[in-house]
Amino acid sequence: MGVATNFIELIKPKTIELYKKFHILPSLTIAQACLESGFGKHKPGNNLFGFKWTETCGYDFQLLWTKEYVNGQYISVQAKFRKYNCINDSLDDYGKLIGTSARYAPVLKCASYVCATEQIRLCGYATSPTYTTNLRNLIEKYKLYELDNGDIMYPNTLLTANFKYKEFWQGWIEPPEQYFDNVMKCALQLQKVRDIIKKPIIITSAYRTKQYNTAIGGAKASQHLTANAVDSHAVGLDIRIYLAYLIRYTDFQGFCIGSGVSPHNLIHADLRKSFWVDVY
Secondary structure (H helix, E strand, O other): OOHHHHHHHHHHHHHHHHHHHHOOOHHHHHHHHHHHHOOOOOOHHHOOOOOEOOOOOOOEEEEEEEEEEEOOEEEEEEEEEEEOOOHHHHHHHHHHHHHHOHHHHHHHOOOOHHHHHHHHHHOOOOOOOOHHHHHHHHHHHOOHHHHOOOOOOOOOOEOOOOOEHHHHOEOOEOOOHHHHHHHHHHHHHHHHHHHHHOOOEEEEEOOOOHHHHHHOOOOOOOHHHHOOEEEEEEOOOOHHHHHHHHHHHOOOOEEEEOOOOOOOOOEEEEOOOOOEEEEO
């Protein structure tokens, strides 16, 4: 295993412990630790999260240089940071800060990492305007979201801030386990647009069984068979404008509006390898 994977495995048990105690999603804790410490390579005094020192924090301090985002630019400043005996002490301190402070209460209410990574920034944890994006990139790259729901995925489990697992099923038929990554990818792409347009997105079809796909006249090699596609529309938004948002802001590659989708007020979007659009 590489440095990144080794570090994640090292701190994973403690992050799960913090989840049980404070309801801080493990994906958020791990991503912040990875980002703040460079996967454990930069942790002076075992300080994984770059916590500043205060007189009442109960820890020793160390004087370090750091960068702060002020007035639209990064500047170097010297500040006192906490010093821990071990990294588990650092994780425990993180759990105490996020889990017991009224300031971070919105983070604890999040059922998905999409929500948690946004709220941690809005609550003032970091000043960087790219902090949320950086955390999400780590979570998605290392599939840390898999730690947030345990081994059982329930129909009403939130995959993102606005989309439930059940919305990607075929009726009461759950997609096979090997297609879950595809389901998650589709959910993440739709969430990108949902965050921008601030309007509900209705999913009418995602995963399909072969039998159902044949019965409705779907393509033999339909992307829906592997949960790699989703048909949807945005409430109160012209269908062609919605298509433009999907093309501009997501990683979907295949699109259809019109005769390829019935009724014609839906957009088919899928994650095929090459770009394709069919508009009528």
